[in-house]
Amino acid sequence: MPDVSPEALHIQDLDVSYGQSVRALRGVTLTVPAGSVVALLGANGAGKSTLLRTVSGTLRMHRGAITAGSVEYAGRKLNGADPVTAVRAGVVQVPEGRRVFGALTVDENLRAGGLGLHRSRRDNAARDRVFGLFPRLAERTNQRAGLLSGGEQQMLAIGRALMAAPKLLLLDEPSLGLAPQMVARIGEVVTEINRQGTSVLLVEQNAAMALELAGHAYVLEVGEVRLSGPAAELARTDEVRRLYLGEETPRQEPVAAGVEKGR
Numbered sequence: 543m544p545d546v547s548p549e550a551l552h553i554q555d556l557d558v559s560y561g562q563s564v565r566a567l568r569g570v571t572l573t574v575p576a577g578s579v580v581a582l583l584g585a586n587g588a589g590k591s592t593l594l595r596t597v598s599g600t601l602r603m604h605r606g607a608i609t610a611g612s613v614e615y616a617g618r619k620l621n622g623a624d625p626v627t628a629v630r631a632g633v634v635q636v637p638e639g640r641r642v643f644g645a646l647t648v649d650e651n652l653r654a655g656g657l658g659l660h661r662s663r664r665d666n667a668a669r670d671r672v673f674g675l676f677p678r679l680a681e682r683t684n685q686r687a688g689l690l691s692g693g694e695q696q697m698l699a700i701g702r703a704l705m706a707a708p709k710l711l712l713l714d715e716p717s718l719g720l721a722p723q724m725v726a727r728i729g730e731v732v733t734e735i736n737r738q739g740t741s742v743l744l745v746e747q748n749a750a751m752a753l754e755l756a757g758h759a760y761v762l763e764v765g766e767v768r769l770s771g772p773a774a775e776l777a778r779t780d781e782v783r784r785l786y787l788g789e790e791t792p793r794q795e796p797v798a799a800g801v802e803k804g805r
């Protein structure tokens with residue numbers, strides 16, 4: 543049953559191209575129900591980042607375009623929307639590669655992600671929330687972001703996105719290149735952010751972590767949805783175990799209950 547709640551993200555039959563030759567997404571249909579964590583898995587080049595860019599309005603910055611289909615969040619069409627419109631609708635992306643402003647302090651980075659031009663009460667509340675999630679950042683408010691460790695920069699990148707008080711957070715590879723302890727911490731934070739009421743669409747190479755955090759998951763393959771279903775069920779399929787969890791699968795298992803091929 544599709545989720546028809548007003549704060550759900552609905553992507554329907556989406557085609558996205560870069561220029562004339564690269565068809566990055568083909569006929570993608572995906573839903574992020576309000577209040578959920580949804581994982582998006584796929585090999586390099588499958589189209590995961592493209593899908594997030596489509597939702598956050600950053601696609602055009604990468605010279606991509608929607609050629610068919612629709613993206614709707616909370617009942618509003620986001621096709622062709624710019625990032626400001628997406629943020630106003632409650633959708634914020636944390637891009638891959640923890641892009642923080644290295645020359646600015648932790649505090650300045652957070653303020654840059656806030657909604658107010660001044661030190662508004664709303665921004666202060668958002669900042670307190672970030673420091674509650676990431677006490678390490680609270681201890682380093684005046685440190686230049688470029689001097690933070692990789693894990694701390696990832697925390698700051700997530701924190702900066704939270705400053706806009708998103709209702710839907712788009713996370714692109716938050717665990718990339720981090721030590722196991724930090725990966726575990728990022729996982730806990732995703733769960734906590736979700737518990738506080740923010741939906742999450744999570745792109746992750748670390749499929750084991752993503753499938754543990756998510757309720758529902760999609761597997762993209764060369765721009766198309768190859769499999770989708772409850773994350774726990776997907777984690778039991780032969781294909782996901784072999785290709786994404788790196789497990790030996792001695793015998794072919796039938797597709798688990800609840801898993802759909804194709805979308």
Ligand SMILES: Nc1ncnc2c1ncn2[C@@H]1O[C@H](COP(=O)(O)OP(=O)(O)OP(=O)(O)O)[C@@H](O)[C@H]1O
Pocket residue numbers: 560564565566584585586587588589590591592593604605606
């Ligand atoms: N700005 C761009 N211009 C042209 N082609 C692009 C651009 N960005 C992505 N592509 C192409 O679109 C396809 C999907 O790329 P995308 O980055 O969305 O995949 P991905 O699943 O996020 O991969 P990765 O895990 O490597 O980040 C790839 O074939 C890629 O080469």
